[in-house]
Amino acid sequence: MKEISCKLLVIGAGPGGYVCAIRAGQLGVDTVIVEFGKPGGTCLNAGCIPSKALIHAAEEFGKIAHMAGGKDPLGIKVGAPTLDLTKTIAWKDGIVSRLNSGVAGLLKKAKVKTVQGWATFRDGKTVEVETETGTQVIHAETVVIATGSAPVELPFLPFGGPVISSTEALSLSEVPEKLAVVGGGYIGLELGMAFAKMGAKVTVVEALPRVLTQYDAELTRPVLKRLGELGVEVMLGVKAKGLSTKGDALLVETAEGKNAKVTAGRILVTVGRKPLTEGWGLDQIDLDMAGKFIRIDDQCRTSMRGIFAIGDVTGEPMLAHRAMAQGEMVAEIVAGHKRSWDKRAIPAICFTDPELVAAGLTPEEAKAFAGEIKIGQFPFAANGRAMTTQGEDGFVRVVARADNHLVLGIQAVGQGVSELAAAFGLALEMGARLEDIAGTIHAHPSQGEGFQEAALKALGHALHV
Template sequence: SAPVELPFLPFGGAVISSTEALALSEVPERLAVVGGGYIGLELGIAFAKLGAKVSVVEALPRVLAQYDAELTRPVVKRLAELGIEVLVNAKAKGLSSKGDALLVETASGKNAKIAADRILVTVGRKPVVEDWGLEQIDLDMAGRFIRIDDQCRTSMRGIFAIGDVTGEPMLAHRAMAQGEMVAEIVAGHKRSWDKRSIPAICFTDPELVTAGLSPDEAKRLGGEIKVGLFPFAANGRAMTKMSEDGFVRVVARADNHLVLGIQAVGQGVSELSTAFGLALEMGARLEDIAGTIHAHPTQGEGFQEAALKALGRVLHV
C-alpha cells in the first residue's frame, strides 16, 4: 500500500507522508499532522516526545474514530498532557502562500493558520494496484482491493494475492500469515484463512490493542453479550510502573460465554496482544481465561480479572 495524497496538499517540500517522517534528519520545531488516526497519532506523539510542537487536525468529531470512545479516552488525556493541540471537526484546506503554515477551517467555520515547519499528511493508505500488470490479468476486485477467498486465491487460477492489496486490516503480521499459508497450499497442504483473531495495535502512548469484536460490533450480531472491564488502577504492576490509566475489556456471548473480542488500553499493552489472539484462536470461554493462573505482579492479570468481572466474580475491584 501507499500513503493517500490530498490534492490540495501534494507530497513534496514541507508536506510529507509517514515514509518521509521516518527519514527526517532533524526534529521539526513545529509539526502539523493532518489526520487523527493511528498513524498520525503514533508519529505525532513520538515527535512531541522528541521536542516538537505538534498540532493534529481531524475532520471527524474525535481522533482515533475507528476505536470506541471508552477505549481512546486515556490516549486523548495523554495528548493534552504532552501539549499536543487537537482540532476536531476541522478541515485542512492547503498550504499558506509562504509554505510555512497549514490553512484550516475550524469547527466553527472560521479560517485559521497553524504555523508548521513540516506538515505530515496521514489520511490513510491505498492499495498499490497500478503499474505492475494487474490490468493485463483482469482479476475480480472488491472495491479498490483484489478479491480473494479464504485461501487467498484470486478469480484467476494459479494466482494468489496477499497483504494490503487484499483489503483490511492492512497489517504486516496479517500479510506474513497469508504468505505462509499460500506457500503451504502451493506445497500441497490444506489451509484456510480466518482473520477474526488478528490483533491490531495502535502504538500511541498509552497503547491500544484490539482483537475480535468490540462491544458494539458484538451487539450488532444479535443476541445478548457479557462485558468485563478491569481497570489498571487496581493492577499492582501498573501501579509500580506509574501507568494506572487504562483497562482490559473482554466481550463474550451471554449464553455460552464464548469470547468474541478483547480490547486493552495502557502502557505496554501491546505485549498482551499475543494472549488475546491465542484466546480467540482457540475458542476460549470466559471460564478458560478466568481459570488460567496469571503471574503476579503483571499487567496480564488484568486479562484474567476482566474475564472474572464478566462472570460476576471479580476479586480486586
C-alpha cells in the same frame, strides 16, 4: 533478454511476500521472489520497525525531560537532556539494515531466488522484470501478488517540501519546532506523540468528530488525556485545505466553516494508505476488484486461476501480521496442503501513549452478533505491576456471549499492553470461554493479571476491584 522458469513467483518482498516465499522454499517449492526495493517492504523499511524505534527513542527522551523538570515522583534528578536526532535516525537505520540482511539470509537459506527490479505482467503466467543488468523474463506456474500499499497523497497537499508522509517523517535530521499532523488515525497519533515528546509543538487536524475512530471512545479516552498532557492540540471537525503561499502554515477550514492557519515548519499527512495496484501491468490480466483492492476468496485466490494475492493489496485490515498469515497459508496451498483463511482473531495495535490493543468484536459488534452479552472491565489502577511502572491509566475489557460465555472480543489500553496481544489472539483462536481465562493462573505481579480479572468481573466475582 534472460528467461527463467519456476513453480512459484512472488511479487513483493514485504512481510506477506517474503514469508510466503520462505515457507514455499521450506516445503520444496521452486520459488522466485521479485522486489524493487530492499527486502522487508514498507513495514521493515519505512513503517512498523523504524516507527517503533523512533517512538522508543522519544519515550526515553520524554522520561528524562520529565525528570529534569523536578516533578518525577521516583526522586530521580537529572539535567536538561538534548537530542541528536541524526544519531537517533542512524541507530534506527542500523536496526533496519540488520533486519534487511536477516530477511535476505532467510530467503537464501530457503533456497529462494531473489530478483531485484520492477515486475510487470505480460500475462497470467509471465512477468518482465527490469533489473540493473537488463530485462529478466520469469515464467511461473503460480503467481502471488504481494505489492503492498503506499501513503495516500492529498491533491491539495502533494508530498514535497514541508509536506511529508510517514516515510519522510522517519528520516528527518532535526525535530521540527512546529509540526501539523493531518489525520488523527493511528499513524498520525503515533508519530505526533513521538515528536511532541522530542520537543515539537504538535497540532493534529482531524475532519471527523474524534480521533482513532477504529477504536471506541472509552478505549481512546486515556490517549486523549495523554495528548493534553503532552501539549498536543487536537482540532476536531477541521478540514485541511492546502499549504500557505509562504509554505509555513497549513490552511484549514474550521467546524464553523471559517478559514484559519496552523503555523508549522513541517506538515505530516497521514490520511490512510492505498493499495499498490498500478504499474505492475495488472490490466494485462484483468483481475476482479473489490473497490480499489484485488478481490480474493478465503484461500487468497483471485479471479484468475493460478494467481493469488495477499496483504495490503487485498484490503483491510492493512496489517503486517495479516499479510504474513496469508503468505504462509498460500505457500502451503501451493505445496498441496489443505488450508483456508480465517480472520476472526487478528489483533490490531496502536503504539500511542498509552498503547491500544483490540482483537475480535467490539461490544457494539458483539451485541449485533450475539444479542445479550457480558462485559468485564478491569482497571490498571488496581493492578500492582501497572502501579509500580506508573502505568495505572488504562484497563482490560473482555466481551463474551451471555448464554455460553464464549469470548467474542478483547480490548485493552495502557502502558505496554501491546505485549498482551498474543494472549488475546490465542484466547479467541482457541474458542476460550470466560471460565477458561478466569481459571488460568496468571503470574503475579504482571499486567496480564488484568486479563484474568476482567474475565472474573464478567462472571460477577472480580477479586481485586
